[in-house]
Amino acid sequence: MSAFPPDSPSTARRLPLPSPFRLQAGGTLVEAEVAVETYGRLAPGRDNAVLLFTGLSASAHARSHADDLSVGWWESMIGPGRAIDTERFFVISVNSLGSCFGSTGPASPNPVTGCAYGADFPELRVEDIARASQAAVDALGIDRLAAVIGAALGGMTVLAHAVCFPGKARALVSISGALAASASAIATRSLQREIVGSALRSGADRASVEQAMRWARKIGILSYVGTELLEKRFARHQSEPFAGHPSGTEFEVESWLEHVAQKFVRQFDPWAYWTISRAMDLFDFGAHGATPDGDAVVHAHADSDVARAAAFLKVERALVVGVEQDLLFPVEQQRRVASVLRAAGIDTGYVELNSPYGHDAFLTETQLFTPVLAGFLQDRGSATSHRSRRAPDSLSR
């Protein structure tokens, strides 16, 4: 509890997890930790905390602060007067367990061997990311969160958190998430894992592993970004060969793809990518249930039942946001999340945005998300009625 005094300003820390930290699939981590940043001040009643989950590749650095002035991944969404208003909320942003930006992951040294886990990192699930983050919330002495918010993987993690910790949050916001990955998303991600895993397992040299990561990331990017946007920005313009590309590029869209892939590869650990990607495909909200004695239990996928799982939820309000052009987490999945929450009696707002950025819209078109999220967080009444009352014209259901 002492790690973050209630009146601390924005800050970045690593918080130790309970050791051993048991994972859902049976593995164990010892001396694990999570990297956490906070923005705003915890209210004396400790009732204004918002927990933020990230997408696959982000760090905990969601906005700039005194110790790290670099722009965060949700810079324009968090701050005084912003959608997640730090004058009002105490925001806890956590680097996912299994990632490589300060939280324990495959690139971290295994305390038992002294070497990086690599392939020996235990099987990670989305629920483990939720649990490690909740451990950080516990360490801060926060009994109940005002809201849990996340997009993409974070949108899945929000749902995992809600079913693993009923009553721990008053509200949830799931943006471009899913109750479980679609077949098409699994196909796209498993191919990325096959390429990266093949290089890693064959003991390939660093250049080959980086090449595999670049290819995997390009497949990923093509599943994130809207086709319409690529067309507007690049059409079929031809370009000068891009320095550093193995075979030269001839179209501008290729140069751009190469540039963003190279940037990513320099930052992200390959086994962490593999591990978190797989966790996304294994997530199954409907697998959650309880024994007759009330103990939590995870059913096999064949026995998945989203309504049964949703019956455990105790959030009061929810907001589900989807983007029409999102191919990876299509709006059908967002509608399904909203309808499952509503069927469980939760006051749920549903907003469908229109953005050529597709799945990436939550990162790039924050002006569309700002009124939606701000409205939901300001409203203390019904999410649904808020939705119909204040939705800007640019939004469509």
Next chain:
Amino acid sequence: MSAFPPDSPSTARRLPLPSPFRLQAGGTLVEAEVAVETYGRLAPGRDNAVLLFTGLSASAHARSHADDLSVGWWESMIGPGRAIDTERFFVISVNSLGSCFGSTGPASPNPVTGCAYGADFPELRVEDIARASQAAVDALGIDRLAAVIGAALGGMTVLAHAVCFPGKARALVSISGALAASASAIATRSLQREIVGSALRSGADRASVEQAMRWARKIGILSYVGTELLEKRFARHQSEPFAGHPSGTEFEVESWLEHVAQKFVRQFDPWAYWTISRAMDLFDFGAHGATPDGDAVVHAHADSDVARAAAFLKVERALVVGVEQDLLFPVEQQRRVASVLRAAGIDTGYVELNSPYGHDAFLTETQLFTPVLAGFLQDRGSATSHRSRRAPDSLSR
């Protein structure tokens, strides 16, 4: 002309191309040939020939015949009483120049060196595929085609043929084609070429090249097949590990993808894949023009003008077909093809089909294409009026 007597039954041959055969980008092939199959009988007036262009990966074997009883890639569309009725039409199906099923391509021996062309195969354009096929038509003594038909790459080749050989065909049918590739299609295909080209250029062993081809093909398949279909067929069902997969698979969609990719890799030459894929990205209908003296000229992409190119067309009727769920050749591109043809004064029918198979629909949902194509080919009047008169309920504009 003697290669196919007018009364020949269905047959498969290789026809020599004029030698040297000059390619659009400046290269030359000597002693090149194309593999051709024909179905039906050429009418005494030689006015009933239909030229068929294939997609990227198909051979000339579009339907079974006495010498090859295996099922062709458009088996159910061609034959007596079928959409392309061989009681009426003489169908000429050509394996694309640059491919590897009998036509000269990178896997063919270069007569100058005696070794396979490989990386030395000259730059191929979609127009070269059209020209090599037209050379086969010329060799048959056919002065004017009743129709030219193609889907995917074939849909592009139909447009290339129309602009390279004005007056050589009375009608055209372009299915899921494009005036030029979209940025998103270029990104998807160039990534495949990067992966395959990287293995080929590094002198990797056969297993590594096959691995690269499997990955490339998987990326391709994910761009062909509709996400809806994958969801219906596989959801997130888990499967037994697939024999032969390097790291084992855990989802059924992965096993399926591995299976279809392996099947392809055993059949298709890597450099042929690279070469034809690139030709698709370089195609630009609007680049075609003429000098003041009326000589054909190909402009730079920056000077592309589809209306100028369309002014050269001399087809009487056209049919453009798109599939709503096609991500690789989206319906916006199909509408554009139709509108450019109409603006050039061509009587053009446009049909948009709805199929979860997406880009692959022309191969798998032939029952949807049969009434559309049959109606167009039976009709001797207006394509547009045909469209509104007979379109089945399952079609929507």
